[in-house]
Amino acid sequence: xxxxxxxxxxxxxxxxxxxxEYIEKCDSxxxxxxxxxxxxxKDKENLIVFRGxxxxxxxxxYPYNNGHLMxxxxxxxxxxxxxxxxxxxxxxxxxxxxQNVLNQVMQPHGFNVGMNIGRVAGAGIAxxxxxxxxxxxxxDTNFMPILGHSKVVSEALEQTWAKLNDLFSxxxxxx
Numbered sequence: 001x002x003x004x005x006x007x008x009x010x011x012x013x014x015x016x017x018x019x020x021e022y023i024e025k026c027d028s029x030x031x032x033x034x035x036x037x038x039x040x041x042k043d044k045e046n047l048i049v050f051r052g053x054x055x056x057x058x059x060x061x062y063p064y065n066n067g068h069l070m071x072x073x074x075x076x077x078x079x080x081x082x083x084x085x086x087x088x089x090x091x092x093x094x095x096x097x098x099q100n101v102l103n104q105v106m107q108p109h110g111f112n113v114g115m116n117i118g119r120v121a122g123a124g125i126a127x128x129x130x131x132x133x134x135x136x137x138x139x140d141t142n143f144m145p146i147l148g149h150s151k152v153v154s155e156a157l158e159q160t161w162a163k164l165n166d167l168f169s170x171x172x173x174x175x
Contacts, residue, residue, distance in 0.1 A: 032076055032125070032127060032128050033125065034058075034072045034076070034125060034128040034130060035074075035076050035128065037058065038051065038056055038074060043165075044158075044161060044165075046058065047059035047060075047061060047157060047161055049069070049161060049164045049165045049168050050094070050097070050165075050168035050169070052090050052093075052094060053086070053090060054073060054074060054075070054084070054086050054087045054090050055071055055072060055073045055074065055087060055090045055091045055094055056071075056072055056074065057069055057070070057071055057072075057094055057097075057098060057168065058070050058072060059157060059160065059161055059164070060132070061157065063134075063157075064112075064134050065134050065135055065136065065137075065140060066106065066135070066155050066160055067102050067105070067106045067108070067134075067135040067160060067164070068132065068133075068134045068135070069098050069102070069132070069133045069134075069164075070130045070131065070132055070133075071091050071094045071095055071098065071130060071131040071133065072128065072129075072130040072131075073087045073091060073128075073129070073130075075087065076127070076128050077128070077129060078117075078118075078126060078127045078128065078129060079117075079129070080115070080117060080129055083129075091131060095113060095131055095133055097168060098133045099111060099133065101164055101167045101168055102133070102135045102164075104167060105163045105164055105167060106135050106163075108135030108136055108137055109136060109137050109138050110135075110136045110137075111133055111134065111135055111136060112132070112133070112134040112136060113131065113132065113133045113134075114131070114132055115129060115130065115131055115132070116132075117129060
């Protein structure tokens with residue numbers, strides 16, 4: 001049986017210092033980013049790739065995979081049941097647009113789509129509901145998250161934003 005070696009363990013640690021920004025923001029009091037970001041009209045800086053009438057699409061600044069998008073209603077609500085008919089319709093339409101854009105730009109093999117409603121369900125921003133759409137590829141879960149407890153995102157957010165941004169307008173107009 002192999003004994004635990006503190007020195008050996010230290011050599012195998014993979015650092016992800018960019019995660020500290022996320023941890024600190026989660027712990028800091030402040031307003032709702034899903035309300036604040038659209039008001040700032042800095043779409044590229046805030047990673048907003050599309051604005052609809054009652055909902056918008058924003059890239060996840062701390063993505064699970066390249067192309068991780070969120071569809072968010074402008075109206076601040078934590079309850080799915082409080083969404084208005086036009087909000088529900090536009091959010092579903094935008095999920096389809098997201099899938100079309102991601103298919104064209106990134107050619108994923110599949111998608112995870114869902115909501116985490118409430119903090120105990122895993123919602124990082126529990127007070128403002130939002131859909132996640134995460135592109136997936138065969139083999140995208142590898143040894144890094146399992147052994148290194150780190151996720152490798154292979155493209156800068158700004159590069160992904162540039163690839164996605166222009167296509168949203170063309171796909172949204174087709175609907």
